[in-house]
Amino acid sequence: MSGAASPASVTVLRGDPYHLGHSRDGHGESRATGRGTGGPSPKRIIVAYGFWIFILSDIVMFASFFASYAVLQGGVSDGPTGPEIFDLSRIAIETALLLLSSFTCGMASLALSARRMLLFQTAMAVTFCLGAGFVALEAMEFYDLIQRNAGPSRSAFLSSFFTLVGCHGLHVSIGLLWLLTMMAQVLAKGFRSDIVRRTLCFALFWHALDIVWVGVFSVVYLMGSIT
Amino acid sequence: MLGKLTLSAIPLDQPVPLVAGAVVALIVLGVIAWVVIAGHLPYLWREWITSVDHKRIGAMYCILALVMLIRGFSDAILMRSQHAVAYKAGGYLPPEHYDQIFSAHGVIMIFFGAMPFMIGLMNFAVPLQLGVRDVAFPTLNSVSFWLTASGALLVNVSLVVGEFARTGWWPAPPLSEVTYSPGVGVDYYLWAIQISGVGTLLSGVNLVTTILKMRAPGMSYLRMPMFCWTALASNLLIIAAFPILTATLAMLILDRYLGFHFFTDSHGGNSMMFMNLFWAWGHPEVYILALPAYGVFSEVISTFSGKPLFAYRSMVMATMAIFILSFMVWLHHFFTMGPGGDVNGVFAITSMIIAVPTGVKIFDWLFTMYGGRVRLTTAMLWSLGFMVTFVVGGATGVLLAIPPADFVLHNSMFLVAHFHNVMVSAVLFGAFAGYTYWFPKAFGFRLDEWWGKAAFWFGITGFVIVFGCFYWLGLLGMTRRMQHYDVADWRPWILISAFGVVVMFVGLVCQVVQLVVSIRRRDSLRDVTGDPWDGRSLEWATASPPPVFNFAALPEVHGEEAYWAIKSRAREQMRLREEPAYEPIEMPLNSPTGFICAFFSTLIGFAMIWYIWWLAAAGFLGAFVTFVVFAWRDTVEYEIPASEVAKVNRANRSTRLEALHGAGQRRAA
Amino acid sequence: MLPLLCGCQQHNILDAKGPVGAAEANILIIATIIMLAIIVPTMIATVVFALWYREANPRARYRPDWAFSGRIELVVWSVPLLTITFLGAIAWIGAHRLDPATPLDSDKKPLEVQVVSLDWKWLFLYPEAGVASVNELVVPAATPVRFRLTSSSVWNSFFVPKLGSMIYTMRGMVTTLNLMADQEGELRGLSTHFSGDGFSDMHFPVRAVSDAAFADWVKGAQGSGATLDRASYAELAKPGTLDAPRSFGSIEPGLFDGIVAQTVPPGPGPGGSGVEGVRPKGGS
Structure with missing residues (x-):
């Protein structure tokens, strides 16, 4: 009280x-x-709270893309349907990489609050590698699809698929850029409180992307493969 | 190298836009030249452009809005004069220009007139009313403002380089798809709105965090002034609705640039989806604009009636009800696309339900005046004008929410009259009420009342004439967006509405004259105490203009109407509060980050519009580097010594004490 | 003299010439009266309160602390609530009874007319008679007409103000609208959804004629010889306006369904013209 x-x-x-x-x-x-x-x-609360609200707005944006995907899912025109193009084993690896990166990101947060530089940098570097692996796999998936004449302009279904998944991938890529920036900042400036706050925001962002991916994975790939 | 951009993009063969563009460019260059030659540039850069002070940013938002309102109003003059001469004739504006003008009018008025005005007022007043030093993220606030300005700049660039959208203010596919609108007009629209939309979203995040997490000690939610409540609702709406707009416009961008099929109606695309998504943002947007205006009216009516707001808690409830209901009505924008009786019926009822909390608000304002001591100042006149005219806008809104009525009124001039009746009555009158009300707080002197009242009477008379005619034209079956017409019985009403625009124009001139006259006579209009209107909320507890730190010590709040309680005690005891123990205050340093970011985002927008890919990439790189440089700085705050704080506060206390004794002597006499 | 007389109040939606329009105008008037009963007293009260309680009036009682009354709040919430409940019922019933897709009460079999909005023209197909007309709608009076509508490219909205209910025309989609003209007469229709530069010229005469005159008109059209097939449709769908109405004596079977299914290529649509696709041409 x-x-x-x-x-x-x-x-x-x-x-x-x-x-x-x-x-x-x-x-x-x-x-x-x-x-x-x-x-x-206190400022720590304000910053995290504000960033949470930003993440909420980001999730609203994803919700719009999810909604458009749901509407256009049947609009395959003369193009391929979901089950014809989804490679579930690749998606499983992608999911594993991303979930694992969330774990290492959590490790980095712990190292941050313990002010342990080496552990922090290592955990962040591993997070980066896992995230970059995810983005690379997704880029390969997109490249394959475009090669097979199943690019985004083939049908409305593919448009919405590329946009939803690509928007998540874009977020992860921006997250990677942010991650590198935070590694450099912590290295150069140490655990200054404003940098720590920023790094915690990054962690929130990274975990939120995981949650969105769970949605993408379930709605797009799993449910899409069933039908 | 320059993408689609060639010399032919400049309309050298068309006098109207060229002259307009040249005049605007001359004015802008003239102002810049004057600023540079008179040596004001360092001052402007230091104190305004790089400022992260919420009061300065709020003021800049309002200045941007005023300029853009004039720009949008000149479009309105063009449209009314075109209609006046386009009976059984082509008029002087060919369709390809007329179409740009009505599109630009809507876009400018909504996104760059009404939005910045409301955000500006919230930015200025909310932290002061909450009794705190600044918003949650001061530098982000500056970024938000400059991104909005960047969007406004792109819209104005379209006047002379290329064209603006010819699709109306909401670019509905398929017309806005690249097949049917191959020009750069829609691209200007898309990038201008995307850029300013990011600014709006960030400002929403900022203000919500401020209201929820930063309030003076003792300021619980149900002690916040009404304006803070409406600001909270409005900014929550921004957070929930603007991402939908961003996503929708991103889909249209993908359709136009990369051949996607979201809204193309071929390859499985679905243009109806655009309508659903767009209006899922579009209707909340109406309340994003209207709610802060309701907040302004609440403050103004209560202050100038010398009474607390009637049924404050009921008003809070009504505000939050509107906030939630605004997301449940979007389908009424397309009753006439044949959704069927059940769907139309449900959305008709949800749309009408919004009228209940809105009606409650009107009645509560009415009873705020009841038993009051009403001072008919300019701000109060705008509020009364709002109450009298807005009920008509509300009633016609309910009318349009009845599907069978909408079946004959949709897209008609009646609809145009309805939403102008809502937007002008609520948002514009609210903006002017707030502008007149808070101007002395922002700049330290009041605005001239005579010219303000003249602006009000001309403004409201012209408004009633114009939109009264529009209502009738709608019943006569006239539809919107016609470039010419050949129906004889429309003509007289169109001519009368053109006259009405002239009257409104006189009102606008009075508004400008008011500002000029007030600046010249600022010494006699000076607000020395910081409380020119006998106000009730905390912004009046500090000096006018407030010091950069707003309050020497954060006020402690013990109930609703925090400042009224402080003032009443002072009047009873004939002395001020005890002086606080002064401490040094740390404030955020100014930063050019916002301005530089907006510079790069303008580059990105322009480059994307004209397919200059390298420039867009350079812009992205520049923006990223700007952020990194910002994040890398070591000193983020500066300290104002306790002695300085004490000096500023004591100066204000002495004038307040003088005023208190003066009032005491008057009472005794 | 006659065209001048017909010109007056050609579009007035309150002076309807058909059952749908009449019912809608009726609802419009009733709802307006109900709301005026609330807003007029409110407007008067606003002015009266502001003037009576003005600072300079010593007779007004100042009650600086009076800020709540449960009774008033009850009234304040119930008045709008009851009004909206009542109007909501009207809206719900009206939305069903006057739904554009609901067939009209009549002994006669409805006439089917297929409507295609072209770039800045209206195409009307009469599948039973096998004729078509452009920019002129001829219907028998006192016979219900069932419209099925679509668009060749961008959206438009079909509206005959004196008959009531407008409805959108959208490419790849079909909307349905039922209207009836009570009596013979010359009416006007127009597009109410902006569709590009030629939008202002998208109005057309609507002639409600006797059954015999309608049969004559069909015969005349059939005799005109021209056939509406894919080729002439493609020609018609090019953007532009038409000076005088046209008619076709026969229609290629399945043309309308083909337009809806987009097996008949959509119209090129507005746009295209301009300086290198960047900005519009100069001059008028």
């Missing part, structure tokens, strides 16, 4: 609880409690 706070914390609130980046080095946290009555939340 914030109402039953200790006298000491009450004094803090009477002062200036806003603490926009208040601390010795200018990147620190506020001590305010932030439950609506305690004043603004």
Whole structure:
């Protein structure tokens, strides 16, 4: 209960609880409690919360692509249908790579909070390799399809398939760029609190992409192969 | 090297756009030249362009909106004058130009007039009302603004380089597909909206985080001013709706650029899907614009009635009800595509239900005035004008939600009148009310009341004439977007509506004169205390204009109407609150990141429109490098020493104390 | 003199000439009256409250703390709610009864007319008589007409204001509309969905004639000799406007279904013209 706070914390609130980046080095946290009555939340909370909201909006965008895929799934025209083009074994490897990368990304977050540089950089590097493997496999899939005259302009089904899966792939690629940037930043600047916050946002982003992939995997590949 | 771009893209053979473009370019160059020669550039760069202060960014949003409103209004003048002369004749604007003009009018008014105005007001007022120092992500805020400006710039570039869309403000396929609109017009539309859409989305994320996570101590949700509630609802809508627009326009881009088949109606594509997706964004968009305006009216009516808002909690409920319902009505935009009785019936009822919370709001504003002491200032006049005219817009909205009525009114001038009645009455009047209300807070002096009232009376009279005629023209069966017509009984009403536009134009001139006159007479209009209207919420608790840190110490909130409580106590005790213990304050450093990003995004947009691939790639690289450079900086904040804070606050306290004693003596006498 | 007289109030939707339009105008008027009963008092109250409680009026009682009343709130929520419940019922019933696809009550067998919106022309096919007309719709009065509509390229919307209900025409899709003209007369129809540069000229005369006159018109058209086949359709579908209506004496079988299924190639559509496909041509 914030109402039953200790006298000491009450004094803090009477002062200036806003603490926009208040601390010795200018990147620190506020001590305010932030439950609506305690004043603004600490920066760590604000940043993560804001990024969560951004991820939600991103998921709405994916939802639009999912919806269009659902509508156009039957619009195969004279092109191939889903079961004719999906190579489930490749998709299984892709899924494994991505899920595994989420695990190593989690390891990186742990290393981050333990401020262990070597472990952090290693875990991030492994995450990068797994993510890059995923993107490479997906690019190969797309390349094969276009070679087999099953590119996105063949039918509405393929248009929506390429867009949905490609949008996820694009997100992963941007995530890879971000990942490299964070590795470089942590290496150059150390575990400064603003960089740590940014890295945690990256982790949120990466895990969110995993969740979206689970949707893509189930809706596009699994359900698509059944019909 | 330059893609599709050649010299022939510039309309040297067409006087109208060329002259218009040349005039605009001359004005812009003139202003830039004046700024440079007079030596204002360093000041502008330091204090405005790179500013991450929410007040400055809010003001810049509103300035952008005002400029674009004038641009959009000139399109309206062109359309009305074309109709005035195009009876059984071609008029002076050939269809290929007229079509661009009505498309540009809609796009500019909605995306670059109404949106920035509302976002600007929210940006300016919300952190002040919440009693905090800035929004959650100040630099991101600057990025949002400059991306919006970048989109506006691209729309204006289309005036002289190439063309604008000829499809209406919502580019419905198949007309907007590359087969039927091979020009760059639709591409201008798509990239301008995508770029500014990213800006809007980020600003939505920013304000939602601010409202949910950063409020002065004691400011629980049900103590927030009404404007913060409507801002919250509006920005939640942005977060939920704008990604749909981004995805939809991305699909259209893929169709146009890479031959995809989302909306082509061949190879399995489905143009109906565009309608569904677009209006799944489009109807919430109406409330993204209208809700903040409702918030402005709530603040203005309560302040100038000298009373708390009537039934505050009921208003909160109504606001959130509108927020949710706005996602359940999109299908009423295509009752006339034959969805069948059941579907039409369901969406008719959901659409009508929105009228319930809206009606509640109107009645609650009415009872806010009841028992009040109403001051008929300009801001209050705009609000009253809204209440009187908006009920007609609401009623015709309910009318159009009845499918059989829509079957004969859809796409007619009646529909045009309806949505202008909603957009102008609510959003534009709200924008002007908010502009007049918060102007002294932003710049430290009030706007001239006489010219403001003149602008109001001309504006509302012209508005009633124009759209009254439009309603009637709709009943006479006139449809929208006609470049010429040959029906005799439409003619008189079209001529009267053209006269109405002249009256509105006089109102616009008064609005401009008001600004000029007020700037010249700013010393006599000065707001010394920071509380010119006897306000009730926290923005009036600080100086006008507020210091960069807004509040010397964050105010503590003990109930609704935080500042009213503080002020009442001061009046009872005839003394101010005790001085806070001053502490140094750290504020974010200014950053050119937003401006530079927008520069690169303009390049990307322009390059994509003209198929200049290398330039687009360079733009992406530039934007990425900008972000990395931003992320790499070591100093992100600067400290304002406690003595400085104390000096600023004491200056304001002394004027407030003087005013308090002055009022006390007047009461005693 | 006659065309001048017919010209007046040609499109007035409140002065309907058919059962559908009349029912719709009726709903329009009823709903308007119901809402006026609410909005007019509200508008008056707004002005009265603002003026009575103005600062300068010493007789108005100032109650600075009065900000809630449960009774008023009850009224405030129930008035709109009851109104909307009532109007919602009208909307629900109306949406079903006046659904464009619902056949009209009549002893006569409906006449089938197939409609294709072309780039800036309207094509009407009469499958039973085997004739077609462009930019002129002739229907027998007091006989229900069942329209089936599609488009050759971009969207349009078919609307005869005095008969009621408009409906969209969309490529690859068929919409259905049932209308009837009560009496003989000259009406006008138009497109209400923007379809490109020639959109403003997409209006057409609608002639509701007696059964005998309709039979005569069909005979006249059949005698005209021209055949509407794929080739002449393709010619017709090219963008442009038409000065005078045309008619065809016979139709290639299955043409309409072919247009819907897009086995007949779609029209080239608006666009195309312009300076290197970048911006429109200059001059008017």
